[in-house]
Amino acid sequence: MAQAPKEYSIVGKQTPRIDAYERVTGQAQYTGDLQLPGMLYARVLRSNVPHAKIISIDTSKAEKLPGVKAVIHHENAKVPWSSGGHTHRRYIFNNPVRYVGDPVAAVAATDRHIAEDALKLIDVKYEKIPHVLDANEALKPDAPKIAPNGNLSVGKGAFSAPIEESWGDIEQGFKDADRVFEDTYITKHVNNAQLERRVSIAKWDAGKLTVYASTQGVSNARTDIAKDFALPLSKVRVVCKYMGGGFGNKNQAQDYDYMAAMLAKVAAQPVKLEFTREDDYIGMHGRWASEQHYKVGVKNDGTITAVSLDAVTNMGAYRKQSGNLSGTDFYNIPNFKKVIKPVHTNTVVAANYRAPAYPQSVFGFASFLDQVAFELGVNPLDMFMRNRAQKSKGKLPFTSNYLEQCILEGSKRIGFSEKWHKPGATAGPVKHGIGMALGGYPFRPGLGAATIRVNPDGTAHVLVGVTDIGTGAKSTMAIIASEALGIPLNQIQLTNGDTDVTPYSVGESGSRTTAFTGPAVVAAAEDVRKQIFALASAPMKSKPEELDLRDGQVFRKADSAQRIALGQIVKDSGDLIGRATTNPNFPKEMDGKCFSAHFAEVEVDTWTGHVRITRYVAAHDSGAILNRLTAESQIKGGVVQGIGMAFSEELLIDKVTAIPINPNYRDAKVPTHLETPEVEVIFVEHYDPYGVFGGKVVGEPPITAAVATIANAIFNATGKRFKELPITPDKIVRAVQV
Amino acid sequence: MEDEKKGTRLSRRSFLKGIGGGAIGTAVISTGLVKSDSAEGYSPETSGAGGNRATITLKVNGKAYRVEVEHRSTLAEVLRDELGLTGTKIGCDRGECGACTVIINGHNMYACSQLAVWMQGKDILTVEGLAKGDKLDPLQEAFIEHDGPQCGFCTSGQIMSGKALLMKNPKPDEAQARRGLSGNLCRCGNYNREVAAVLAAAAKSS
Numbered sequence A: 001m002a003q004a005p006k007e008y009s010i011v012g013k014q015t016p017r018i019d020a021y022e023r024v025t026g027q028a029q030y031t032g033d034l035q036l037p038g039m040l041y042a043r044v045l046r047s048n049v050p051h052a053k054i055i056s057i058d059t060s061k062a063e064k065l066p067g068v069k070a071v072i073h074h075e076n077a078k079v080p081w082s083s084g085g086h087t088h089r090r091y092i093f094n095n096p097v098r099y100v101g102d103p104v105a106a107v108a109a110t111d112r113h114i115a116e117d118a119l120k121l122i123d124v125k126y127e128k129i130p131h132v133l134d135a136n137e138a139l140k141p142d143a144p145k146i147a148p149n150g151n152l153s154v155g156k157g158a159f160s161a162p163i164e165e166s167w168g169d170i171e172q173g174f175k176d177a178d179r180v181f182e183d184t185y186i187t188k189h190v191n192n193a194q195l196e197r198r199v200s201i202a203k204w205d206a207g208k209l210t211v212y213a214s215t216q217g218v219s220n221a222r223t224d225i226a227k228d229f230a231l232p233l234s235k236v237r238v239v240c241k242y243m244g245g246g247f248g249n250k251n252q253a254q255d256y257d258y259m260a261a262m263l264a265k266v267a268a269q270p271v272k273l274e275f276t277r278e279d280d281y282i283g284m285h286g287r288w289a290s291e292q293h294y295k296v297g298v299k300n301d302g303t304i305t306a307v308s309l310d311a312v313t314n315m316g317a318y319r320k321q322s323g324n325l326s327g328t329d330f331y332n333i334p335n336f337k338k339v340i341k342p343v344h345t346n347t348v349v350a351a352n353y354r355a356p357a358y359p360q361s362v363f364g365f366a367s368f369l370d371q372v373a374f375e376l377g378v379n380p381l382d383m384f385m386r387n388r389a390q391k392s393k394g395k396l397p398f399t400s401n402y403l404e405q406c407i408l409e410g411s412k413r414i415g416f417s418e419k420w421h422k423p424g425a426t427a428g429p430v431k432h433g434i435g436m437a438l439g440g441y442p443f444r445p446g447l448g449a450a451t452i453r454v455n456p457d458g459t460a461h462v463l464v465g466v467t468d469i470g471t472g473a474k475s476t477m478a479i480i481a482s483e484a485l486g487i488p489l490n491q492i493q494l495t496n497g498d499t500d501v502t503p504y505s506v507g508e509s510g511s512r513t514t515a516f517t518g519p520a521v522v523a524a525a526e527d528v529r530k531q532i533f534a535l536a537s538a539p540m541k542s543k544p545e546e547l548d549l550r551d552g553q554v555f556r557k558a559d560s561a562q563r564i565a566l567g568q569i570v571k572d573s574g575d576l577i578g579r580a581t582t583n584p585n586f587p588k589e590m591d592g593k594c595f596s597a598h599f600a601e602v603e604v605d606t607w608t609g610h611v612r613i614t615r616y617v618a619a620h621d622s623g624a625i626l627n628r629l630t631a632e633s634q635i636k637g638g639v640v641q642g643i644g645m646a647f648s649e650e651l652l653i654d655k656v657t658a659i660p661i662n663p664n665y666r667d668a669k670v671p672t673h674l675e676t677p678e679v680e681v682i683f684v685e686h687y688d689p690y691g692v693f694g695g696k697v698v699g700e701p702p703i704t705a706a707v708a709t710i711a712n713a714i715f716n717a718t719g720k721r722f723k724e725l726p727i728t729p730d731k732i733v734r735a736v737q738v
Numbered sequence B: 001m002e003d004e005k006k007g008t009r010l011s012r013r014s015f016l017k018g019i020g021g022g023a024i025g026t027a028v029i030s031t032g033l034v035k036s037d038s039a040e041g042y043s044p045e046t047s048g049a050g051g052n053r054a055t056i057t058l059k060v061n062g063k064a065y066r067v068e069v070e071h072r073s074t075l076a077e078v079l080r081d082e083l084g085l086t087g088t089k090i091g092c093d094r095g096e097c098g099a100c101t102v103i104i105n106g107h108n109m110y111a112c113s114q115l116a117v118w119m120q121g122k123d124i125l126t127v128e129g130l131a132k133g134d135k136l137d138p139l140q141e142a143f144i145e146h147d148g149p150q151c152g153f154c155t156s157g158q159i160m161s162g163k164a165l166l167m168k169n170p171k172p173d174e175a176q177a178r179r180g181l182s183g184n185l186c187r188c189g190n191y192n193r194e195v196a197a198v199l200a201a202a203a204k205s206s
């Protein structure tokens, strides 16, 4: 097993966030908290029909309302939104409109209530076009066409369709099997539903556009805006200091950023555009729904010989992201084939939500494996252990893989072997169940940049482009800097999230911040340390390479008693500046992944259909952990989102009107304090040779296995297999009563 | 309804019209202890010029503020936009999430579901009023130690509900703590941490 090369001063400890004080005192300024002089407020009008041509839009009454300063729509603001759709051109306002919620107009006024009033005065005449809501229906030849090329969502490169992948010999794999099973699993559209509603503030100064965004990535937001507004990058500034959650749907720049910018241009005043909670549910994307058809070949002992997956994923009216399903990643599958069709329908757009391609497909595949184990008479623990991934795609080695330890430690902690019983075996109406599933997420390094200034008093200032969507990324970057520099954390200041000030960062999505920007922070620290040692060499009568720096003290490696405080060394040298742009990669023929094994115990009340999670254990291989405190919070939070997806969340769309009927917290039923069990977190901690200080990824993995884990526990309790999410009390009551 | 013809969104005005009428619902999520009672203290005569504005005195964190507000402005809006107290967040603006929780006369309440004009003569405490100078409230300290905020957007609300609970019940058990916070959603799912922080603060104050 790989070991960390040395003892760390701060990496691996429990460290409170560097900005925790601001966050608990109300001083943290989120985008919506900012007020600019002369700022207007804006609201968005959305289509109330699922598919229609706009025949006319009359804004004259709205414009006459005192206080209204700008009204924009598809005729006077034809701005493309490149990252909003990858199969057909998407604009910030589209004609035809393609789903209930497609933006039709936006209004800026001196006050948000006036903007709201003005929306009601806009008269839109639609000519309806037939619509289709169901993904399978949409693929039929006579279905209403949503994209010019039809409803199979065919774009370029990563957005091609169908998504196909295979290895081995699938036919032979099924021939080698003792038994072959087939079944279909269904998941629904759920919303990211982060607590901060979307908001964007835009202002123009002498041709330069500044957007205070609520974005997961200031750099890619700037690139998007510059491209779509045909501005040089130097004329666009994007700032995001504090961010109230995103979970994948605030990547890049979004249509509301563009609307704010256009309104600000027309009104020649700064504009704050705010979404309502309903806007947030229907105007932004959620997780793609899926119908997954599996065929699995197994030996009698449970060993998988072949898996095929045919699926459709419902991407809504525009294709923003892949629509892939990757829940088979955590298993050893010698022969594999998948064909996934991302499909357009006249519904709310689906794209990235925490571990985009995973929890829905882990639900499908891990539920099905659990079922196959049952049919074979194999214990699920044995089934998952036997088939766990040992190589990537059946052949490539992983940079590190401790999935086996996750299964062993997690199952031991919960007492799986002792507590598992025949499905439905508990006597009485309240039935005990226990279940498990495997999950994880890809880990790979990439492009990052960082600047570190060492001030004349020996304190340091780290500049990184990262945002912090709640993961603690700012703190992690400061911890990495502290460790790499040898300067205590409390002497490090960090500036983040401002494209005019901070260097490139990939954006906080795909759990990439630590792996991409982390190496740049380390390299920038090394750069500035070299400068420090060159300066220290004379007073310390040593060669630079004989020196080291720790706890803010420069010392001789050979004799650490010979030391001088860093502040003494650098006091007359102005600022020392370390900088780095790094782009590390794995050796060829190697793959990176973090892994998890989750376990849950439930009590199912078969009279009410109510499920209580009585115990939850999440065991993770995320490599070495840089900050245990925030990392554990990430795991706990991911599980809670999985609980919502398993039990209650689903965006319901009325079949007749195509109107989403529960676009709010109460009716979409996100989990509350009351449903949340204590989530016990185990880190199976091993140093990954390619991670920063041995770390892999943390943010996205925890949601991946949670849904399937709960579903499998419900099966063990009731003996009934639930093949469609969410597993609501009515479904449970109906199933157990037949 | 008129709004439905124009779009699927609901404006604040229609929301407020819905209060009491049940048209849209003023639901307090789950069974949280957050109250959304009464229009007491509201007098229509406060109508100023234009018929829909009033000048009121708001007592917030021990300070009195004289502000002119629209009748339809909520306490949350006035705190944020007029008084610059942006620690109080708005997550839903319809009484579902608790991001806007403040303490009014000792009770935790949703500031998005209270009209500012109803607040005459009431004692309002927001997250900005918890610390005594540089000294944080023990609950704030516990939130730091126990990693209470992930994204932090719900944090002020969680803290204010926690504070209201501790004011009434200085030694809650875990079930009581959860119940006390149950009107406050955390989409980051940091519930374990928030409850742990409340219990830790309770344990410290002996």
Ligand code: FES
Binding pocket: B089, B090, B091, B092, B093, B094, B095, B096, B097, B098, B099, B100, B101, B110, B111, B112, B113
């Ligand atoms: S903003 Fe008041 S309850 Fe959500």
Ligand code: FES
Binding pocket: A195, A244, A245, A470, B148, B149, B150, B151, B152, B153, B154, B155, B185, B186, B187, B188, B189, B190
């Ligand atoms: S910390 Fe993000 S919503 Fe609670």
